[in-house]
Structures are given as C-alpha cells and as structure tokens.
Amino acid sequence: MNKVRHFRSLLDINKNEFIKLIERSIELKEESRKNISNNSLQNKTMAMIFKKNSTRTRVAFETAMVTMGGHAIFLSSDTTQITRGEDLADTAKVLSGMVDIIMIRTHDHDEVEELTKNSTVPIINGLTEKYHPCQLLADMQTYYEERGSIEGKTIAWIGDGCNMCNSYINAAKILNFKLKIATPSGFEPDSKTLSLAKDNVELCDLPGQAVEDCDLVTTDVWTSMGDENESEKRKHLFKGYQINQSLFDKAKSDAIFLHCLPAHRGEEVDAEVIDGSRSRVWQQAHNRLFTSKALIEFLLNESK
Ligand code: CP
Numbered sequence: 054m055n056k057v058r059h060f061r062s063l064l065d066i067n068k069n070e071f072i073k074l075i076e077r078s079i080e081l082k083e084e085s086r087k088n089i090s091n092n093s094l095q096n097k098t099m100a101m102i103f104k105k106n107s108t109r110t111r112v113a114f115e116t117a118m119v120t121m122g123g124h125a126i127f128l129s130s131d132t133t134q135i136t137r138g139e140d141l142a143d144t145a146k147v148l149s150g151m152v153d154i155i156m157i158r159t160h161d162h163d164e165v166e167e168l169t170k171n172s173t174v175p176i177i178n179g180l181t182e183k184y185h186p187c188q189l190l191a192d193m194q195t196y197y198e199e200r201g202s203i204e205g206k207t208i209a210w211i212g213d214g215c216n217m218c219n220s221y222i223n224a225a226k227i228l229n230f231k232l233k234i235a236t237p238s239g240f241e242p243d244s245k246t247l248s249l250a251k252d253n254v255e256l257c258d259l260p261g262q263a264v265e266d267c268d269l270v271t272t273d274v275w276t277s278m279g280d281e282n283e284s285e286k287r288k289h290l291f292k293g294y295q296i297n298q299s300l301f302d303k304a305k306s307d308a309i310f311l312h313c314l315p316a317h318r319g320e321e322v323d324a325e326v327i328d329g330s331r332s333r334v335w336q337q338a339h340n341r342l343f344t345s346k347a348l349i350e351f352l353l354n355e356s357k
C-alpha cells in the first residue's frame with residue numbers, strides 16, 4: 054500500500070496534482086451534465102465530522118459519495134461521543150477501521166493533524182480556523198472554467214485574513230499567481246503561511262490598491278465561525294473593506310467576483326456586485342460538488 058494521502062491543507066498537493074484535480078472536476082461536471090453514471094465509490098463510506106455549521110460542504114460531500122455509489126455518514130459532534138470527551142485520536146482509530154475516508158470541519162487546525170496521525174484512511178479538512186482547502190479547489194475550477202489558467206494572473210483578497218485568505222495564499226504559491234491582500238490592521242493572514250509564499254503575495258494598505266488591475270476579486274464574511282463575539286467590533290473596523298461597485302470597477306473590466314458563501318450583502322459585499330453580471334458565486338458553489346468528487350477519488354486512488 055502507498056502512503057495514505059491526506060488533505061489537511063493545499064500544501065498536501067503539488068502543482069501538477071492541483072491542476073489534475075481541477076481538470077478532473079471539470080470532467081466529472083461534464084459527466085454529470087450528460088447523466089453518465091459513475092459508481093466508482095461503490096461500497097465506499099465516508100464519515101463526516103462537523104463541529105461547525107455547514108450547508109455547501111455537507112451537501113457536496115454527501116452528494117458526491119451517494120451519486121458515485123457510496124455512502125456518507127453525517128456525524129454532528131453534539132450527538133457523538135466527541136462532545137462527551139472521547140479523544141480524537143481514539144475516534145480516528147475507531148472510524149478508520151470502519152470507513153474508507155474521513156472529513157472533519159472543526160475549529161482548531163491541530164485536531165485535523167491529530168486525526169491524521171491516528172488514521173489509517175485519508176483525512177479531509179472540511180474547514181478549520183486556519184484553512185479551507187476544499188473551497189479553493191472549487192474557486193480555482195471556477196476561474197479555469199471562466200478564464201483558463203490562473204498562473205501569472207492577479208487576484209485581490211479584501212477583508213479578513215481568515216481561513217479562506219490563508220488558503221488563497223497557499224494556492225498562490227502552488228499555482229503561481231499574484232495575490233494582493235488588503236485587511237484592516239490586526240486582521241492580517243497567518244504569518245507562517247505568508248512566509249511560505251513571499252514571492253506571490255503583496256500586503257496592500259488600501260482595498261483600492263489591492264483591487265487595481267486584478268483578474269479576480271474575492272472576499273469572505275467579516276466574522277467567521279468562532280469569532281461571533283467580535284461581530285459588532287468587526288462591522289465597525291471593516292467598514293471601507295466592502296466590495297461595492299466602485300471598488301470592483303478598479304479591477305480589470307473582465308474581472309470576475311467570487312465569494313465562498315455564505316455572504317452578508319451590505320457587509321463584505323454589496324448586492325450590486327454579488328448579484329451582478331461578473332459574479333460567479335453560484336457556479337463556484339456548485340463546483341463544490343465536482344471538486345469533492347474529484348478529491349475523494351484522488352485520495353482513495355493515491356492511498357491504494
Ligand atoms: N463555503 C462553504 O464551505 O460553505 P458551508 O459553510 O455552507 O459548507
């Protein structure tokens with residue numbers, strides 16, 4: 054057996070694998086459009102541990118498993134022994150003897166590492182406070198579908214230096230695009246993540262500088278899951294970081310807008326942009342299904 058492959062962050066895949074995953078996602082989307090059945094996950098089971106809410110991630114992974122002939126088990130941390138204190142290491146040892154692949158969405162990124170150390174099957178990070186790598190697969194698929202290769206292009210990240218921003222930094226390094234980031238002071242992305250991508254990332258003082266001449270403009274909520282007690286403070290501090298039409302107009306005239314969703318219109322983005330003609334957020338959200346399929350297939354094949 055090969056070494057078990059995990060997807061803790063984008064740093065677990067190389068450029069070639071990233072591009073192959075995007076291409077495979079596009080292929081699987083086309084298969085689905087043509088109603089070509091694919092039972093390659095027959096008898097495969099995925100356990101999905103959720104310690105935080107989700108709409109897209111849960112539905113994408115569950116639908117991916119079911120429509121490829123497999124099965125997904127939704128494990129809310131509230132109704133499992135996890136909340137009653139069972140170690141994640143013990144949970145990993147038990148689950149990996151029963152299922153073929155495990156996805157976890159949790160707060161502390163170290164929990165993903167802990168699961169990985171104790172699992173004999175692939176672990177997927179379905180979001181932690183540090184990274185959201187699954188979302189980047191869908192974002193990059195969307196860009197490739199719309200504009201082709203992202204290598205050498207310029208992307209603007211506006212707002213919180215959160216898990217999504219950190220994953221954009223990883224993607225910039227791997228796929229070799231330029232990422233211009235504008236965050237309010239004190240909300241910069243993870244410094245270690247930044248230090249690995251120095252040549253690809255520029256921190257800008259103002260959102261307008263970041264958006265200027267960009268090919269893609271993106272953002273995320275001002276208050277991520279787990280930061281709710283700072284919500285009011287953040288609304289005040291992030292004023293001026295909203296992607297509205299006048300800011301978006303500073304980007305290239307064919308630039309697209311992406312948002313991982315859920316969105317808060319009137320906060321990080323206004324309705325004119327997210328519901329406008331250059332927004333691709335629904336396509337991006339739907340691509341979560343095809344990238345989930347491609348990722349499961351990749352990790353299982355690579356771990357054989
Ligand atoms: N973008 C994303 O991960 O959405 P959910 O929180 O709904 O899964």
Ligand code: NVA
Binds near residue numbers: 182273
């Ligand atoms: N940064 C957001 C992403 C949600 C998909 C959060 O962590 O809540």
